[in-house]
Amino acid sequence: MNDATEKACARSVKADDLAISHRILELVDQLQTELGIPDRVVFKETGGRVIFLELDEIEWVEAAGNYVNVGTAKGSYLLREQIGHVSERLDPNRFIRIHRSVVVNARKIRELQPVNSGEYIVVLKSGRELPCSRGFRSGLQQLVDHNPCFRSIGVNGQLARRTQDE
Numbered sequence: 001m002n003d004a005t006e007k008a009c010a011r012s013v014k015a016d017d018l019a020i021s022h023r024i025l026e027l028v029d030q031l032q033t034e035l036g037i038p039d040r041v042v043f044k045e046t047g048g049r050v051i052f053l054e055l056d057e058i059e060w061v062e063a064a065g066n067y068v069n070v071g072t073a074k075g076s077y078l079l080r081e082q083i084g085h086v087s088e089r090l091d092p093n094r095f096i097r098i099h100r101s102v103v104v105n106a107r108k109i110r111e112l113q114p115v116n117s118g119e120y121i122v123v124l125k126s127g128r129e130l131p132c133s134r135g136f137r138s139g140l141q142q143l144v145d146h147n148p149c150f151r152s153i154g155v156n157g158q159l160a161r162r163t164q165d166e
Helices: 002-035 083-088 134-146
Strands: 040-044 050-054 058-064 067-072 075-079 095-099 102-105 109-114 120-124 129-132 150-152 159-161
Touching: 040 075, 058 083, 067 083, 083 102, 095 129, 095 134, 102 129, 120 134, 129 134
Parallel strands: none
Antiparallel strands: 040 050, 058 067, 058 102, 067 075, 095 102, 109 120, 120 129, 150 159
């Protein structure tokens, strides 16, 4: 009977710790929003660690079933969250949804490689290649149209990077 009581207490403490962790994350998010601190985001990793990342550290976010991988130059973090929930917490002026399962930091894009039928491979400065589907191409098009270091070639909607001699 003593073992059962100890196990029940341990489960109760673990559940309380989990509830407290969730509440702390909610309060940190709320505080960041109220104070207008958009340069940092808080995630709870699947192992229970709480990760504080600067937005500029995040290169990409990719869905993996019921999880997402958040990629940085130092490695990736596996979170038990949906990609939609994660992307809502990221700055829409910096992060673009390029595929139903991929969000990318626009500041980390090195080049766009046209593939077929209006799709692209987005190559990051780190060398990682990510797919951009036709359905999400408009986000990249807006990036190109509103960023002075990009231009649009009006032929078949193809995107191209401006060269230095132009």
